[in-house]
Amino acid sequence: MIPDDLLAVVEHHGQAVARGEDRAVLADFRQDRIGQLVASARPPREMNAAQVLGVEPGPVEGQYTAHIRYTGAGGDEAIFRSRWIFVDDAWRVTNVRNVPDTPPRWPDPEPDQLEAAHWQGLERGELRLQHCPACGTWIWAPRPICPTCHRARPLWEEVEPHGTVFAWTRTWQPFDPVVTGHLPYVVVNVELAGAGGRRLMGVLLDGDRADVRIGTTVHGEFDNGLLRWRLEAA
Amino acid sequence: MSGFQGAAAVVGAANTPLHKRGTSAKTSLELTLEAILAAAEDAGVDPHDIDGFSSYAADDNEGLAVGAALGVREIRWSTLVWGGGGGGVSAAVNAAAAAVASGQAEMVAVYRGLSEADAGRQSYRKGHLGPLYGAHGMLVPAQVCALRTQRMIEVDGVPAEALEALVAAAYHHAQTNPAAVAYGKPLDPAVYADSRMISEPLRLYDCSRENDGAGAVLVTTAERARRLRRPPAYVLSAVQGSGPGWFESAENEDTYTSAGFHPAMVERLWRGAGIGPGDVDVVQVYENFSGPAVASLIDLGLVPPGPDATKVLHRDNLLAPHGALPLNTAGGNLAEGFVHGIGLVVEAVRQIQGRSPNQVPGAAISLLLGGPMAPLVSATLFGSAATLS
Numbered sequence: 001m002i003p004d005d006l007l008a009v010v011e012h013h014g015q016a017v018a019r020g021e022d023r024a025v026l027a028d029f030r031q032d033r034i035g036q037l038v039a040s041a042r043p044p045r046e047m048n049a050a051q052v053l054g055v056e057p058g059p060v061e062g063q064y065t066a067h068i069r070y071t072g073a074g075g076d077e078a079i080f081r082s083r084w085i086f087v088d089d090a091w092r093v094t095n096v097r098n099v100p101d102t103p104p105r106w107p108d109p110e111p112d113q114l115e116a117a118h119w120q121g122l123e124r125g126e127l128r129l130q131h132c133p134a135c136g137t138w139i140w141a142p143r144p145i146c147p148t149c150h151r152a153r154p155l156w157e158e159v160e161p162h163g164t165v166f167a168w169t170r171t172w173q174p175f176d177p178v179v180t181g182h183l184p185y186v187v188v189n190v191e192l193a194g195a196g197g198r199r200l201m202g203v204l205l206d207g208d209r210a211d212v213r214i215g216t217t218v219h220g221e222f223d224n225g226l227l228r229w230r231l232e233a234a
Numbered sequence: 235m236s237g238f239q240g241a242a243a244v245v246g247a248a249n250t251p252l253h254k255r256g257t258s259a260k261t262s263l264e265l266t267l268e269a270i271l272a273a274a275e276d277a278g279v280d281p282h283d284i285d286g287f288s289s290y291a292a293d294d295n296e297g298l299a300v301g302a303a304l305g306v307r308e309i310r311w312s313t314l315v316w317g318g319g320g321g322g323v324s325a326a327v328n329a330a331a332a333a334v335a336s337g338q339a340e341m342v343a344v345y346r347g348l349s350e351a352d353a354g355r356q357s358y359r360k361g362h363l364g365p366l367y368g369a370h371g372m373l374v375p376a377q378v379c380a381l382r383t384q385r386m387i388e389v390d391g392v393p394a395e396a397l398e399a400l401v402a403a404a405y406h407h408a409q410t411n412p413a414a415v416a417y418g419k420p421l422d423p424a425v426y427a428d429s430r431m432i433s434e435p436l437r438l439y440d441c442s443r444e445n446d447g448a449g450a451v452l453v454t455t456a457e458r459a460r461r462l463r464r465p466p467a468y469v470l471s472a473v474q475g476s477g478p479g480w481f482e483s484a485e486n487e488d489t490y491t492s493a494g495f496h497p498a499m500v501e502r503l504w505r506g507a508g509i510g511p512g513d514v515d516v517v518q519v520y521e522n523f524s525g526p527a528v529a530s531l532i533d534l535g536l537v538p539p540g541p542d543a544t545k546v547l548h549r550d551n552l553l554a555p556h557g558a559l560p561l562n563t564a565g566g567n568l569a570e571g572f573v574h575g576i577g578l579v580v581e582a583v584r585q586i587q588g589r590s591p592n593q594v595p596g597a598a599i600s601l602l603l604g605g606p607m608a609p610l611v612s613a614t615l616f617g618s619a620a621t622l623s
């Protein structure tokens with residue numbers, strides 16, 4: 001059962017967002033996290049219409065999930081999933097994101113010369129890490145010489161992109177406008193199976209609904225010069 | 235005993251008022267000068283007598299420029315600690331102590347100033363995380379510390395309640411410190427638990443938030459310290475550095491859930507003062523974030539690792555005056571204010587001087603820990619005159 005007053009609030013909220021009525025929109029947000037909420041989701045350009053696609057209970061007790069489609073003048077659209085709770089005498093948004101979830105992409109990584117071979121490999125769909133041919137040490141982050149035997153110029157060995165989750169975090173805070181539209185997202189630090197225990201960071205695909213656990217197997221997927229990770233199907 | 239053995243001491247300590255980030259009209263140099271002048275007044279020293287300068291965290295104001303602005307008679311020595319942001323805080327004190335103990339200088343100002351007005355937003359971020367981080371949405375130290383804290387909780391079994399206890403103690407202490415940014419703003423446990431997630435498992439109140447402000451302490455020889463008006467806070471032992479397989483390795487540190495105080499460093503710290511963790515009266519532990527601070531205390535042997543961490547890290551045990559491990563007694567980075575931890579130095583010294591806003595009665599051994607989960611970490615053990623005999 002969805003409270004009637006919530007349905008009305010969600011409908012009104014969608015229209016206020018589409019019309020750019022900032023004051024009304026902000027009043028619908030939890031007041032202690034307005035900054036985070038405003039910069040979490042990315043609307044279409046020249047947004048001018050909203051359509052509530054549905055409101056359902058959950059995912060937790062006392063919370064309701066709304067999906068609203070926003071449309072722009074140029075035909076762009078974006079679906080926002082907002083989660084509502086009753087707090088401070090009103091229904092308010094406690095988190096919001098674009099769906100489906102897509103990973104953030106830094107526009108120009110400007111890699112260090114030392115890392116160039118790694119990034120060039122990713123462009124070709126190959127994961128390459130430094131490996132010392134003299135003593136067998138896997139080296140990461142990249143170094144100018146092998147830190148074990150001091151041989152110059154370690155080789156760039158291709159490694160299978162799979163391993164296990166060594167650590168993870170789900171980031172909610174919009175630390176930069178680049179991640180707006182992708183929040184929250186999960187970054188995993190992956191212990192590679194074939195590189196002497198060396199670890200590599202990357203965004204977990206479908207992280208929004210993932211129940212991430214340390215030790216879970218993950219597989220890499222190449223995505224236009226970046227390596228993303230996906231949990232092995234249970 | 236080895237190391238400093240009380241050859242150098244801090245004789246004056248002061249902070250400027252702390253402002254919400256971006257609200258001070260003053261430049262970081264103006265704030266720094268204000269702090270140094272206040273520290274000199276605290277010590278009863280003529281600021282023109284300062285002859286050395288030490289800072290860290292890529293401070294914008296070179297010692298030579300600070301000295302020129304103060305019109306000092308002579309600059310005999312100056313340095314900046316490399317790397318690690320707040321990891322250099324103790325190291326900057328230790329470097330100053332080494333300078334005076336070796337006769338290279340006599341009165342060294344250790345300082346750190348931040349002002350968004352001239353340093354730009356998020357000055358703590360400068361040059362910190364490269365493309366191996368940024369390309370994957372890893373933009374700030376909070377996320378790095380979140381990864382490590384998550385593993386500390388999930389694999390090592392440190393209860394999340396240990397983090398909350400540390401935060402709660404900091405906010406409690408800030409309520410008796412009128413200079414603290416959280417003064418008059420006690421933290422309700424329900425508000426902590428419901429506060430917005432920044433990067434899991436770290437919530438808003440687990441994170442320090444940068445302020446505009448500055449702090450400074452003056453370090454001089456033991457001989458000169460005895461002739462000044464404040465009880466000297468002697469440097470008993472001092473360490474800085476980075477362990478094997480630790481630094482600059484894009485999240486490949488060997489001991490990933492450590493704060494970076496590796497066993498050889500910790501042993502050296504205690505041996506330098508001829509004491510152990512049980513002898514510490516009060517701790518100022520750098521909390522960029524709550525998780526790394528907990529990791530520091532575990533590294534130092536002050537808190538047991540894993541699920542037992544909460545045997546020591548529960549709120550009442552961390553409160554001055556009666557807790558067994560009083561920490562961050564002015565509110566720390568989290569609740570007093572964050573100028574890269576210089577306020578923790580000031581408070582570590584005030585405890586020895588007997589003028590903390592939450593004084594630990596008879597505090598004789600005061601520990602300062604800088605940097606956690608940063609490429610560089612450092613620590614200083616301060617002692618009262620009684621500890622030298």
Ligand SMILES: [Zn+2]
Pocket residue numbers: 132133134135136137146147148149150151
């Ligand atoms: Zn080698």
